[in-house]
Structures are given as structure tokens and as C-alpha cells.
Amino acid sequence: MLESKVAAVNDDWAIEVEALVKTYAGNPPVEAVRGIDLKIGRGECFGVLGPNGAGKTTTIEILEGILNATSGIVKIFGMEWGRDDRKLREHIGVSLQETELSEKLTVHETLTLFRSFYSSGISVAEAIARVGLQDKANVWVKKLSGGQKQRLAVATAIVGDPQLIFLDEPTTGLDPVSRRQLWEIIRGFTDSGRTVLLTTHYMDEAERLCDRIAIIDAGRVIAEDTPSNLIRSLGPQQRIEVTWEGTWMESERGEVSRIPGAESVIHSSQGLTLCVDEPHRVLPELMSLLTRSQVALSNIATRHATLEDVFVNLTGRHLLESDESGWGAKR
Amino acid sequence: MSNSQNSPQDRVLHPIFAVTVTRVREFIRQPEAVFWVYVFPLLMIFVLGLAFRSQGPAPLEIDLVDSAGAEQVKQWLAADSDVTWKEVSGEESRRRLRTGQSLLAVKLQDTAAGRIEYLFAPDRPEARALRNEIDQRLQLAAGRSDTLTTTDQHVQESGGRYIDFLVPGLIGMGLMGGGLWGVGFAIVDLRIRKLLKRFLATPMRPADFLAGIMISRMLFMVPEILLMFVFSWLLFGVSIHGSWLLLTGLVLLGAVQFSGIGLLVASRCKTLEAASGLMNLVMLPMWTLCGIFFSWKKFPEVLHPLIQLLPLTPLIDSLRGVVNDGAGIDELWPQVLLIVGWALTSFVIALSIFRWRDN
Ligand SMILES: Nc1ncnc2c1ncn2[C@@H]1O[C@H](COP(=O)(O)OP(=O)(O)OP(=O)(O)O)[C@@H](O)[C@H]1O
Ligand SMILES: [Mg+2]
Numbered sequence: 001m002l003e004s005k006v007a008a009v010n011d012d013w014a015i016e017v018e019a020l021v022k023t024y025a026g027n028p029p030v031e032a033v034r035g036i037d038l039k040i041g042r043g044e045c046f047g048v049l050g051p052n053g054a055g056k057t058t059t060i061e062i063l064e065g066i067l068n069a070t071s072g073i074v075k076i077f078g079m080e081w082g083r084d085d086r087k088l089r090e091h092i093g094v095s096l097q098e099t100e101l102s103e104k105l106t107v108h109e110t111l112t113l114f115r116s117f118y119s120s121g122i123s124v125a126e127a128i129a130r131v132g133l134q135d136k137a138n139v140w141v142k143k144l145s146g147g148q149k150q151r152l153a154v155a156t157a158i159v160g161d162p163q164l165i166f167l168d169e170p171t172t173g174l175d176p177v178s179r180r181q182l183w184e185i186i187r188g189f190t191d192s193g194r195t196v197l198l199t200t201h202y203m204d205e206a207e208r209l210c211d212r213i214a215i216i217d218a219g220r221v222i223a224e225d226t227p228s229n230l231i232r233s234l235g236p237q238q239r240i241e242v243t244w245e246g247t248w249m250e251s252e253r254g255e256v257s258r259i260p261g262a263e264s265v266i267h268s269s270q271g272l273t274l275c276v277d278e279p280h281r282v283l284p285e286l287m288s289l290l291t292r293s294q295v296a297l298s299n300i301a302t303r304h305a306t307l308e309d310v311f312v313n314l315t316g317r318h319l320l321e322s323d324e325s326g327w328g329a330k331r
Numbered sequence: 332m333s334n335s336q337n338s339p340q341d342r343v344l345h346p347i348f349a350v351t352v353t354r355v356r357e358f359i360r361q362p363e364a365v366f367w368v369y370v371f372p373l374l375m376i377f378v379l380g381l382a383f384r385s386q387g388p389a390p391l392e393i394d395l396v397d398s399a400g401a402e403q404v405k406q407w408l409a410a411d412s413d414v415t416w417k418e419v420s421g422e423e424s425r426r427r428l429r430t431g432q433s434l435l436a437v438k439l440q441d442t443a444a445g446r447i448e449y450l451f452a453p454d455r456p457e458a459r460a461l462r463n464e465i466d467q468r469l470q471l472a473a474g475r476s477d478t479l480t481t482t483d484q485h486v487q488e489s490g491g492r493y494i495d496f497l498v499p500g501l502i503g504m505g506l507m508g509g510g511l512w513g514v515g516f517a518i519v520d521l522r523i524r525k526l527l528k529r530f531l532a533t534p535m536r537p538a539d540f541l542a543g544i545m546i547s548r549m550l551f552m553v554p555e556i557l558l559m560f561v562f563s564w565l566l567f568g569v570s571i572h573g574s575w576l577l578l579t580g581l582v583l584l585g586a587v588q589f590s591g592i593g594l595l596v597a598s599r600c601k602t603l604e605a606a607s608g609l610m611n612l613v614m615l616p617m618w619t620l621c622g623i624f625f626s627w628k629k630f631p632e633v634l635h636p637l638i639q640l641l642p643l644t645p646l647i648d649s650l651r652g653v654v655n656d657g658a659g660i661d662e663l664w665p666q667v668l669l670i671v672g673w674a675l676t677s678f679v680i681a682l683s684i685f686r687w688r689d690n
Contacts (some may be wrong), residue, residue, distance in 0.1 A: 089534040100524035104360040117535040118350035
């Protein structure tokens with residue numbers, strides 16, 4: 001009934017999305033996705049980045065075939081949901097944002113159940129080994145740490161030996177060590193020619209892990225490219241951040257932008273960020289200006305531009321800010 | 332089916348089997364579920380069986396009011412070993428009657444005139460019966476002679492006791508609870524934990540999944556029902572008068588019926604509150620109306636057609652028929668037909684409205 005997994009997967013694109021729209025019925029209806037186009041190549045690690053409520057989960061669940069789109073076209077390996085479902089499901093692996101696996105099953109038992117659903121795949125023992133849970137194989141899910149649970153969720157996604165893996169916020173809430181462990185697992189996949197689509201709010205994660213990313217905000221793709229291209233598109237690649245205590249008069253503050261080499265300045269209430277290419281040329285001027293103004297300087301730091309800056313540049317907001325205020329969900 | 336030149340391994344375990352084993356594991360690892368399903372029904376049988384056991388004819392207890400003729404009454408009643416009395420003052424006897432501590436007070440004011448006074452509440456049938464019984468004894472002892480010869484035969488067969496009536500009722504109740512909790516609640520729980528959605532993202536066939544859930548439910552049920560029969564047989568000598576085969580068939584049919592109803596209840600619920608509310612709405616009327624603890628015929632006759640249509644009634648009635656009266660399928664087919672009808676209807680509706688995903 002099924003062709004071999006490799007033979008069936010011969011379309012150029014792993015994922016093609018055109019004019020995808022999802023409006024949740026309700027009063028008022030929620031326009032979660034407002035027209036998204038994406039093309040994701042085979043073997044790519046593609047990241048979807050965006051604040052809370054941006055529409056990441058909605059998009060990924062439509063691609064996974066577990067949520068109906070309001071309109072638009074979705075093709076996975078050239079196949080469409082509603083026509084080739086069983087075949088498609090054999091080729092994709094999924095880890096949802098919030099699944100509570102049964103607490104009173106062991107890691108091995110959980111994976112045995114998931115493995116039974118696929119007509120072919122890797123052995124349970126191998127899935128356990130790939131996510132590094134060997135010494136927890138016979139431990140109840142209840143007794144796993146958050147990071148181990150996430151790795152188990154990833155193991156359920158790979159036990160059917162899929163060509164395409166969807167991971168919805170696989171590293172949210174994990175400590176840096178656990179995150180790095182998961183990154184390694186994910187890299188292991190793409191190295192073997194498989195495709196990964198993941199969502200995250202972590203800029204550094206997207207930057208290091210993903211070949212290409214799409215930044216989505218309010219249900220639309222606002223930027224899509226490789227992380228380095230996106231950062232390069234910002235112009236000046238260095239940032240000087242200054243924060244102070246008390247007040248610094250507007251008139252004097254304005255002089256900062258007249259410093260030669262300061263391409264642009266982003267002001268906030270207690271600080272400012274200079275976008276520059278050569279910090280060593282700008283810093284002396286900046287320091288003398290600060291000294292003249294007698295500002296109570298609390299910190300000054302330089303760093304390389306990041307995806308966070310791309311997001312700020314595009315939206316005028318910080319990604320994490322909106323995280324904390326729940327801005328995204330309220331919109 | 333799949334040519335597996337590259338695939339590392341073909342399927343090793345059938346999904347129906349995997350789901351079944353998983354459910355059984357989850358179930359036996361939950362002590363509280365095991366308690367409610369296996370231990371609680373036995374406790375019910377034990378407690379109710381003891382409370383309502385028949386202890387032979389109870390002694391007749393009366394109050395004897397302090398009066399001139401009290402000694403005479405005692406003499407008359409001395410021959411009847413099953414009558415006991417308590418001597419009380421007139422005032423005390425009224426208090427005891429009023430508070431229900433005694434049913435009947437007897438007072439013989441004047442021995443010579445032989446005038447006996449009975450004090451009792453006429454609206455209590457058992458008080459009237461006691462009055463007549465005592466009156467009869469006293470009249471005979473005082474010299475009345477009867478015109479007809481009568482003999483009494485006492486009938487007490489296993490199958491006619493309360494415990495015999497109760498056990499099939501409790502089995503019906505267990506089948507109902509098991510179907511609604513074991514299937515309905517289990518599925519809603521999976522939906523809330525997003526596991527239903529997660530399973531849907533695999534090539535799992537919904538039919539395989541449901542089959543696994545049903546089979547596991549049947550597996551939990553076998554020890555449950557066996558334990559109840561064995562326990563009530565060992566403790567109270569409850570025996571099965573009819574065919575074992577028919578009984579097994581009825582139990583299975585009942586389990587299937589209530590699994591279907593459980594599935595129906597679960598088909599749309601998105602929260603545990605909605606599910607438990609709906610389940611209580613389904614179960615409460617049946618707990619009270621369908622004759623688990625006492626015959627549904629005690630309800631007003633206008634309700635009878637309605638009660639007989641509820642899914643639990645034909646199940647308990649037919650179980651009682653087989654267990655207590657040795658009835659066969661020739662008598663029980665209307666009930667069986669009704670159960671099959673409920674099972675089919677609930678499954679068809681449940682499967683057509685079942686919500687696998689959010690949309
Ligand atoms: N089932 C639903 N019914 C109605 N509205 C919904 C539903 N699911 C999500 N939404 C709304 O759709 C929008 C997008 O939600 P979505 O879950 O896709 O965001 P997200 O980018 O995954 O956010 P997060 O980072 O918090 O996971 C939000 O405004 C959310 O409130
Ligand atoms: Mg999300």
C-alpha cells in the first residue's frame with residue numbers, strides 16, 4: 001500500500017504554502033494567520049520566529065494536517081491534506097507545543113505505542129538512543145525533568161523515521177544545557193538530509209540552529225531569509241548600548257546622533273542604542289559627550305547586531321517585551 | 332505492504348494491541364481506579380448484604396403497661412417464646428410510642444372484666460399487624476377456639492433474598508460506570524491532554540484506536556464481574572440459576588452498550604467539567620430509576636414505560652432473570668433487543684459526531 005518512504009518523497013520542496021489564512025470562528029473572530037507564503041526546501045532547518053500569539057502554532061498545525069485552514073494552499077512533498085493523508089502521515093513527525101504524555105507509562109512504553117502507529121520506522125531502542133534517554137528508558141514519564149520530557153516528545157516525532165519533522169517550541173522553558181542537547185539532536189536530523197520546521201521565541205536559537213528563518217508577527221511573515229542575511233540587512237553591524245540614571249536632557253541627548261559614524265540611534269526612557277559599524281571610532285566621541293553632559297552613566301556596552309535587532313527594526317518592539325506583556329495575545 | 336529496502340524496520344506491534352496494552356497499563360497503575368472498579372463493588376455487596384440479611388422471623392416486641400392485669404397478660408404470653416415485652420409506666424409507654432421506640436403497648440386494666448387496651452399508631456401497617464398478632468395470641472390463650480384448621484408453611488429460597496436481588500443490580504451499575512468512566516472519561520482526558528490530537532498526527536487509524544479502547548474496557552470488566560459473583564457466592568451463597576452462556580452474553584452486551592454511551596458522552600466534550608457534568612446527567616437518573624437497589628415497579632405507573640426504555644433497566648432486568656429465575660433467551664429477548672438497539676444507536680451517533688480535532 002505504501003511506497004518506500006524515500007521514493008515517495010521526490011518533490012523539490014518539502015513544504016509549499018501559498019496565501020494561507022486562518023480565522024478562528026468566534027465573537028469576535030480571531031484572524032490568527034493573515035496570508036502566509038513559504039517555501040521550505042528538503043534538508044533545510046527552517047525556523048518560524050515570532051512573539052506570543054503571532055500565529056506560529058496555528059501555522060504549524062495547519063501544515064501538520066491537524067487543523068483546517070480557512071483558505072490557502074498547503075503542499076507537503078507535493079501532496080495535499082485531505083487527499084493523501086495516510087501517506088503523508090507516514091512521512092512526517094510531530095511534536096506539539098503542549099502535549100501531556102501519559103505520566104504512568106515509561107519512556108519505552110510511550111515510544112512503543114507511537115511506533116505501533118507507523119508501518120515502518122526506527123526501533124524504539126534507537127529512538128531512545130538518538131535523544132539520549134537510554135538510562136531513563138524504564139522510568140515513568142512522571143519522573144522525567146522538563147528537558148527529558150521534551151526530548152521524549154522529539155523521540156515520538158522521529159520513531160516513525162519521518163522525512164519531515166515539525167517541532168513547536170521544542171526548547172521553551174529549558175535550561176541552556178538542555179537546549180543545546182536538543183539542538184544537537186535537531187542538527188543530527190538535518191545532517192541526514194531530513195527537513196525540520198521548528199518554531200521558537202529564542203533569537204539566538206534561530207540564529208545558530210536554522211538555515212533560514214521567517215519572522216512572523218500578527219499572522220504575517222515580516223521577514224524571511226538566512227539569519228546572517230537578515231542581520232546584514234540592518235546595515236551597521238555593531239551596537240553600542242548606553243543606560244543612565246536620573247535624567248539626560250533631550251537637547252543634549254540629540255547630539256549623540258551627530259557623532260560621526262553613528263548611523264542611527266534608538267532612544268528609550270533610560271537609555272539609547274547606537275547603530276554603528278566601527279565602535280572604536282564612535283566610542284571616544286560618545287564618552288566625551290557623556291562626560292560633558294555630566295550624566296550618571298550606569299552602563300555602556302558594545303555587541304554585535306542580532307535577530308532581536310532585526311525584529312525591533314521591523315516592528316519597533318522588542319520580541320521579549322511583547323512576551324512578557326502578553327501583547328501578542330491581546331492584539 | 333511496504334517494500335522496506337531502506338526502512339530500518341517494519342511494524343512490530345499491531346496498533347490495536349499496542350493501544351490495548353497501554354490502556355491496561357495506565358489503568359492498573361492507578362490505585363484509585365482499581366479501588367473504584369474492583370474493591371468498591373465488593374464493599375457494597377458486603378455492607379448491603381449484611382445490613383439486609385434475613386435472620387429468621389424476628390421476635391414480636393411489645394410494651395406492657397403497668398396495671399392490675401399485667402401479671403395475667405404475662406401468663407397468657409408465657410407460652411409464646413417469640414414474644415418479648417418491656418414493662419413500662421403508662422406515661423413512659425406513650426413516650427416510647429411517640430418516638431417510635433415501640434409499636435404497640437398492651438394494657439389490661441381489670442383482670443375480671445378482661446378488658447384489654449391496645450395503644451398504637453393506626454397509620455403504621457406493621458403496628459396494625461402486630462396488634463392483630465398479639466390480640467390473636469391473647470384471645471387463644473384466654474380460651475377462644477378457632478373454627479378453621481390452618482397450617483403455616485414458611486418459604487425461604489435462595490434467589491428470593493435481598494442479596495440475590497441486589498447482586499445483578501450492582502453488576503448492571505458496574506457495567507454502566509465502567510463504560511462511562513472507562514471509555515467516556517478516558518477519551519475526554521486524552522483530548523484535554525492534546526494526546527488525541529497528537530495521535531491524529533500519526534498514521535494511526537481512528538478505528539484501531541477505538542478498538543483498542545473498547546478491548547481494554549472489556550478486559551477490565553472480566554475480573555470485575557467475576558469477583559462480584561464469586562464474592563457474593565462465597566459470602567452469601569448467591570447462585571446463578573440460569574445459563575452461564577446467556578449471562579456472559581448479557582454482561583458483554585451490557586459492557587458494549589455502555590461503552591457506546593460513554594463514547595457518545597465523550598464525543599464532543601472539551602473539558603473535564605463538561606464531561607463529568609454530562610456523565611452525571613446520564614447516570615443519575617439511571618441510578619435512581621432503573622432498579623439497582625429496589626424494583627423500579629415501585630415508581631408510579633405512569634413512569635414505567637419511560638423507565639423500561641432507559642438502557643440500564645433491560646440490562647438489570649435480564650441479569651436478574653438469568654441469575655435469580657433461571658430465565659432463558661425465549662423470555663429475555665425483548666430486553667436483549669433493547670440493549671442491542673441502544674448499543675447500535677449510541678455507536679452510530681458517537682462515531683458520526685466524534686470530534687478528533689479542534690478545527
Ligand atoms: N482555538 C482557538 N480559538 C480561537 N483563537 C485561537 C485559537 N488558538 C489560537 N487562537 C488565537 O490565534 C492567535 C495565534 O495563536 P497561536 O497559538 O498560533 O500563536 P503562537 O504564535 O503559537 O503563540 P505562542 O508563542 O504563545 O505559542 C492568538 O491570538 C490566539 O489567541
Ligand atoms: Mg504556539
